[in-house]
Structures are given as structure tokens and as C-alpha cells.
Amino acid sequence: MSPIWLKCCSWLALSLVLLPSLVFFGGMIDHGLVKLLAIAGTLTWFPVTFGWMGVTQEAPREDRS
Amino acid sequence: MVSDQATEPDEKASSEFERERVPDSALLGQSKFWGMYAGEHAAGTEFMIGPLFLAAGASLPDLIVGLLLGNLLAVLTWRYLVVPIAMAKRYTLYYQLERIAGGSLVKLYNVVNGVLFCFLAGAMITVSASAVGIPFGINYEVPEATFGLGAPSFSILVLIVGAVIAVVAAAGYGTVARVANIAAPWMIAVFAACGVISLVRMDANSWSALTEGTYWSDAIAFVQEKDGEGSFPFWQIVVFAWLCNGAMHFGMADLTIFRFAKDKAAGWAPSIGMFLGHYMAWIAAALLLAAQIKLAQDHSANPGALAWDALGWTGILCVVIAGWTTANPTIYRAGLAFQGVLPKTSRTAMTLVAGAVATIAGAFPNLSAQLLGFVGTYGTVLGPMGAVIVVDYYLMKRFGLRDEYAYNRGSAFNVAVLLAWLIPVAVGLYLILNQGVFAAYCVVPCWLACGGMYLLLSKVTQKVDSANSLAAELN
Numbered sequence: 001m002s003p004i005w006l007k008c009c010s011w012l013a014l015s016l017v018l019l020p021s022l023v024f025f026g027g028m029i030d031h032g033l034v035k036l037l038a039i040a041g042t043l044t045w046f047p048v049t050f051g052w053m054g055v056t057q058e059a060p061r062e063d064r065s
Numbered sequence: 066m067v068s069d070q071a072t073e074p075d076e077k078a079s080s081e082f083e084r085e086r087v088p089d090s091a092l093l094g095q096s097k098f099w100g101m102y103a104g105e106h107a108a109g110t111e112f113m114i115g116p117l118f119l120a121a122g123a124s125l126p127d128l129i130v131g132l133l134l135g136n137l138l139a140v141l142t143w144r145y146l147v148v149p150i151a152m153a154k155r156y157t158l159y160y161q162l163e164r165i166a167g168g169s170l171v172k173l174y175n176v177v178n179g180v181l182f183c184f185l186a187g188a189m190i191t192v193s194a195s196a197v198g199i200p201f202g203i204n205y206e207v208p209e210a211t212f213g214l215g216a217p218s219f220s221i222l223v224l225i226v227g228a229v230i231a232v233v234a235a236a237g238y239g240t241v242a243r244v245a246n247i248a249a250p251w252m253i254a255v256f257a258a259c260g261v262i263s264l265v266r267m268d269a270n271s272w273s274a275l276t277e278g279t280y281w282s283d284a285i286a287f288v289q290e291k292d293g294e295g296s297f298p299f300w301q302i303v304v305f306a307w308l309c310n311g312a313m314h315f316g317m318a319d320l321t322i323f324r325f326a327k328d329k330a331a332g333w334a335p336s337i338g339m340f341l342g343h344y345m346a347w348i349a350a351a352l353l354l355a356a357q358i359k360l361a362q363d364h365s366a367n368p369g370a371l372a373w374d375a376l377g378w379t380g381i382l383c384v385v386i387a388g389w390t391t392a393n394p395t396i397y398r399a400g401l402a403f404q405g406v407l408p409k410t411s412r413t414a415m416t417l418v419a420g421a422v423a424t425i426a427g428a429f430p431n432l433s434a435q436l437l438g439f440v441g442t443y444g445t446v447l448g449p450m451g452a453v454i455v456v457d458y459y460l461m462k463r464f465g466l467r468d469e470y471a472y473n474r475g476s477a478f479n480v481a482v483l484l485a486w487l488i489p490v491a492v493g494l495y496l497i498l499n500q501g502v503f504a505a506y507c508v509v510p511c512w513l514a515c516g517g518m519y520l521l522l523s524k525v526t527q528k529v530d531s532a533n534s535l536a537a538e539l540n
Contacts, residue, residue, distance in 0.1 A: 014254050017379065021258035025270050034262060035377035042251065042379045049247045 006052040013048060016041025082324075087155040092327040098334035101322070104249030106338030107256065107346055109192045109388035110185075112368035113436050114309075115350025120288050120366060121437070123297035125281040131299050132347065135306025136339035142307070142314040143323075146451075148332035150458050151323035158320045162450060165457050166482035167471035172406050173483075174450060179402030181443050183419055186230075186395040187426025188433035193388030194219065194226045196369030196381045205367045207430045215430045223428045230389060231420020234396040235413045245390035253341050255383040259375040260349025263356035266375075284355040288364045304505045305437065306343060311444025311508040317451035366434070396420045438497070441504025445493040448508050452516030453482050466523050474530065481522035489514035 020037040023029050082091065118128055154161055163171045195205040203218045214220050233241060264270060267280035274280070289295060313319045314335075323331065353371040358364050360374075372380025400416030407415070426432055432439070461468040471479045492514075493507035 014250060017251060018254040018258050021261040021265075025261050025265050027265075027270065031262070031266070034258075035379065038255075038258060038376050038379040039382075042255075042382060045251050046244075046247060049251075050243070053247055 003052040006048055009048045010045060010052070013041045013044035016044070082155075083157055084160050087324045091325065093325045093331075094327055095331045095334065098322070098326065098331040099337050100246075100249075102334045102336075102338035103253070103341060104246055104338075106335075106342030107249060107252045107387070108342070108391040109189050109368070109384060110391070110436060111256065111342055111346040112192055112350050112353075112372065112384055112387065113188065113366065113433055114440075115347040115352075116354035116366035116368075116371065117434070117437050118297060118302070118347065119281070119284055119351045119354050120292070120295075120364065121297040122285055122289060122295040123302055124285070125278045127297075127299040127302055128348065128351070131302030132306045132344050135303040135308075136336075136343050138303070138307040139310060139314060139339055139343075140333065140336045143319065143335045144329075144332035146455065147314055147317060147319050148323050148326060148329055150317070150454060151320045152326055152329065153458070154320070155324040156320065157324065158318050158454075161317075161320060161454055164469040164472035165453060166479045167477040169477040170471075170479060170483055174447075175402040175405045177446060179399040179419065180422070181446065182395050182399035182402065183422040184426050184432065184439065185443070186392045186399065186419075186423035187429075188436055188439070189388045189392030189395065190223055190227045190230060190424060190427030191430055191433040192368045193230075193385050193392065194223045194369075194427065195367050196372065196384035196388070197226055198222050199369045199373050199381055205369065205430060206365065207434045209431075211431045211435070212429050213431060214428060219430070220428050224424060227420060227424025227427055230392050231396055231417055231424065234393045234400065234420060235416040237397075241390055241393045244386070245394075248386050248390060252383055252387055253346070255372075255376060255379060256341075256346040256349045259372060259380065260345070260352045262375045263349070263352035266356045267352075267359050280355055280359060284358040284364075287358050287362070291364055301503060301505075304503075305441065306339075308444050308448075308505045308508040309343070309440040311441075311505070311512075312447035315451045315508060315512050316444065316448040317454045318447070320454070392423070396423050399423070438504045441506075441508065442494070442497055444508040445497065445504055445511050446490055449486055449489055449511045449515030452512045453485060453519045456516045456519050460520060461523065464520065464524065466520075466527055470523065470527065479526075481519055481526045485515050485519035485522055488518060 016037045020029060020034040024031065024034045082088070123131075156164070159171055159175075162174065166174075191205075197203075198205060198219060201222075203222055204216055205219055206215050208215060215223075264275070264280070269275050269280045308315070319335075326332070350368075350371070353375055354364070354366055357371055357374060368384050369381060372384045374380075376383070396419050397416055399419035399422075400412060403419060404410055404412050404415040457468050457470075467473055470481075471477070489511040493511040496502040496507055497504045
């Protein structure tokens with residue numbers, strides 16, 4: 001897949017993590033479905049994002065809290 | 066983007082400009098800084114710090130406004146204190162300090178830094194273990210005593226998690242760094258989702274319920290009924306939010322990062338870390354605890370359990386990854402700091418030593434439960450060195466004194482810096498440890514005292530040195 005499609009998939013995956021909680025806030029879905037969609041988004045986010053972003057990473061993170 | 070240790074391996078030194086000015090060709094645009102700060106301040110410790118505000122009795126309006134003001138002050142400190150010096154000098158903190166204080170004193174600073182890094186990594190290991198333990202039914206409980214162990218099963222889990230993190234850190238953290246950067250936006254989304262879900266679970270999904278805030282005040286009442294009266298007033302929140310990263314801005318650690326800045330506007334980049342990681346994420350994490358109190362009548366701030374209740378496996382993964390990806394480089398850097406003091410040892414061995422110290426620290430859950438105090442102490446100890454750099458840059462020449470004294474004199478130890486650092490820090494630590502003063506309150510007074518003392522002591526020591534040199538020449 002081209003990077004643009006991979007980026008779209010990344011955004012979609014991230015949406016699956018965040019947006020269901022907002023829909024849950026609106027009372028349209030239940031908590032179990034939110035958890036299910038969040039893990040689906042999570043399992044998609046890492047491989048897909050690694051596909052287009054991994055090769056450009058340079059910086060280590062440091063705990064600053 | 067950069068490494069901030071002067072003790073990096075030699076083969077890296079040339080590419081990271083550790084002992085030279087960053088050349089114009091290596092300067093970086095703003096986007097690099099925004100991305101980096103967004104990731105670095107959404108760490109595993111946010112899961113600990115947020116609930117601690119609630120447990121300490123902070124009111125919701127105070128928290129919302131106080132964190133806003135404190136984080137704004139932190140951003141301004143980065144922009145107007147760190148960036149001008151970083152862009153003028155373009156040296157790492159360690160090389161800049163070495164030029165002022167001398168190589169031997171920087172080694173001492175490195176040891177102190179390394180030990181504090183180990184305790185911070187220890188808190189991360191505790192946080193990660195709390196999440197790993199959930200699927201296995203291993204409970205994370207905070208004992209009364211500061212150096213009290215948790216349940217034996219939890220201590221064993223901490224040892225396993227710590228060993229894995231230390232071994233990975235010793236092997237180098239290239240892959241971890243990659244995972245960490247990829248995880249950053251996802252972690253921010255998870256934090257936000259946790260906050261929203263917690264509100265719904267507390268039936269605060271209408272404007273009136275949100276503004277009424279009973280979900281928060283009831284939680285505080287519950288905690289105070291169990292643990293006794295406590296308060297975390299507005300200005301304490303402001304000062305904490307401002308100075309919890311005191312070592313990075315007042316302490317000038319981020320000179321190492323901003324020396325690559327092409328434009329002063331890069332100095333606004335910490336705002337993304339502050340307002341996502343230290344604002345949204347802290348409030349979201351605090352809401353997790355409020356929801357747990359309302360639903361389970363349980364006020365134990367177990368990061369793994371809190372995230373599990375809100376988002377299930379995603380929450381668990383977030384706590385583990387947030388803890389792992391931040392503990393790992395912290396241990397690595399602590400190892401480098403120790404290796405800088407004992408250059409004949411291998412980096413791998415020193416990283417494993419740092420990992421062992423961090424793991425031992427992680428086995429005492431109360432240490433991570435005292436994170437609010439620890440990060441303030443961290444700023445109090447390391448922050449004042451930044452005052453030395455500020456005074457050296459802005460004031461030394463104006464007072465007729467020689468700046469970058471160790472470099473210009475070829476000295477390895479500037480006694481004026483040592484005394485100016487140790488005396489205020491000793492007083493600060495006495496106030497924190499013996500008098501119970503809130504640690505973050507000591508950062509700015511120690512910083513100011515250190516700067517003033519450095520100026521006065523330099524006047525004395527440089528005069529004595531000049532007299533001795535003159536006498537030696539005459540003899």
C-alpha cells in the first residue's frame with residue numbers, strides 16, 4: 001500500500017480508539033463496544049503506523065513527568 | 066532527535082555535536098520539536114500523577130485553572146529562559162556546564178542525575194507492573210511505610226518487569242524509541258478516551274452534571290473520610306504544574322534539545338506536551354480514580370486497574386507501553402551517567418546497574434505514590450545548575466568577571482559553582498525532608514539563591530585566583 005493509504009488507515013485506527021468514547025458519551029453505544037473498538041484500533045494502529053512512520057524515527061523518549 | 070548526555074559513546078559524538086556548536090546545516094525546523102514534546106510528556110507517570118491530585122484533595126475548578134496557569138508559566142520559562150541561551154551558545158547542557166564548572170564537577174552532577182533517573186524509572190516499573198499484574202490477578206497495594214514492600218507476588222512481578230526493561234535498555238533502545246514515537250499519538254487518544262469514559266461512568270454526561278461537579282467533590286469526600294483531611298490549594302497546583310519539569314527548563318536540561326532550533330518560535334513547542342500530557346492527561350487520569358471511587362468505593366490509585374476498568378485491554382497496553390517506553394531510555398541515560406564517572410566500565414554493565422537500582426526502587430510502591438513530591442525534589446536538586454548558566458551568560462561580564470571560567474582557566478573544578486549549587490540544595494532538601502515543605506515550592510528560591518551565590522563566590526574565587534597567578538608569575 002502507498003504511504004497515503006497507510007496514513008489514512010492510521011487515522012482510522014486512531015479514530016477507533018477515541019471516537020467511540022465520544023459516542024458512548026452521547027449514550028449511543030455501550031461500554032463493552034467502546035472497549036472492543038479501542039482494542040481493534042490499537043491493534044491496527046501499531047503495524048500500520050510502523051509501516052509508514054517507523055523508518056523515519058530518530059528520537060528516544062525520555063520520562064519527564 | 067538528540068541525546069543529552071556528554072558521556073555518549075565516542076562514535077556518536079561527532080554526529081551529535083556534543084563538544085562543539087551545532088552548525089547551521091544541522092538546525093531543525095519547528096515540527097521536530099512539536100512532535101518530540103508531544104510524545105515525551107504523555108508518559109506512564111501521568112497515570113500516577115493525575116489520581117494523586119484527587120487523592121490530595123484538589124478541587125476541580127482549582128485543578129482546571131491551576132494546571133492551565135502553571136503549564137503556561139512552564140511554557141514561558143522554556144521559551145524565554147532556555148531558548149535564547151540555547152540558540153546563542155548551541156551547546157549541550159553538559160558541555161556548557163563543563164565550560165563553566167569543569168569536567169570533574171559535571172561528573173558529580175551526572176551521578177546525582179543518574180540516581181534521580183533511577184528513582185523515576187523505578188516509578189515507571191511500578192506503574193508497568195501494576196498493569197501487567199491485572200490479567201494475573203496480582204494486586205498492587207501501597208503499604209504505609211515509604212520503604213515497605215507490596216504483596217510478595219507484586220514484588221516478584223516488579224523484579225521480572227524491571228529485569229526485562231533493564232536488559233532491553235542494556236542492549237540499546239533503538240526499537241523501543243521507534244515504538245515510543247509511534248505510540249505517542251495513540252497514548253494521547255487513550256488518555257482522552259479514558260477521561261470521557263470515566264465521565265459517562267459517573268453519569269456526568271450532561272452539561273449540568275459536568276458543571277455541578279458532584280462526581281469530583283463526592284470522590285474527594287470519600288478519600289478524606291478514609292485518609293483524613295487534606296488539601297491541595299490553587300497556588301500549590303500552579304507551582305507544581307510550573308515546576309514539575311524544573312530540571313528541564315529552570316535547570317536548562319533542554320539546552321541540549323533547543324540548541325538545534327532554527328527559529329525562536331520552536332520554544333513554544335513544549336506547550337503541546339504541557340497541554341496534552343500535563344493538562345488533559347492528568348485530568349483524565351484523575352477522572353479514572355473518581356470513577357473507581359464512585360463505582361467500586363475504592364480509592365487505591367492502581368494505574369493498571371484504573372485503565373483496565375475504563376478501556377479494558379487497550380488501557381492495560383497503554384499503561385505497559387507508557388511505562389516501558391519511558392523507563393527504558395531513563396535507565397539507559399542513568400547508565401550513561403554512571404559510565405561517565407567510571408569510564409573504564411562498559412555501558413552495558415552500568416545500564417544493568419542502573420536497571421537494578423531502578424528495579425529495587427520500583428519494588429517500593431510508596432515511592433511511586435509520592436511522585437508529586439519526588440518530581441519537585443528532582444527540580445530542587447537539578448534546577449539550580451540552570452541558574453549558574455543563566456548568570457554566567459547574562460551577568461558575569463557585566464560584573465567584570467570571566468565567564469566560562471573553567472574553560473578559560475583550564476580548570477576541572479570550579480569551587481564557586483560547587484558551593485553555589487550545594488548550599489541552596491542542602492537547605493532545600495532540609496526543608497523538604499525535615500520540615501515537610503512541598504518540594505516544588507523550593508525550586509525557584511534554590512534557583513535564585515544558587516544564581517546569586519555563584520555571582521558572589523565567583524567574585525571572591527576569581528580574585529583569589531588572579532592574585533595567586535600574579536604571585537606565581539612574580540616568583
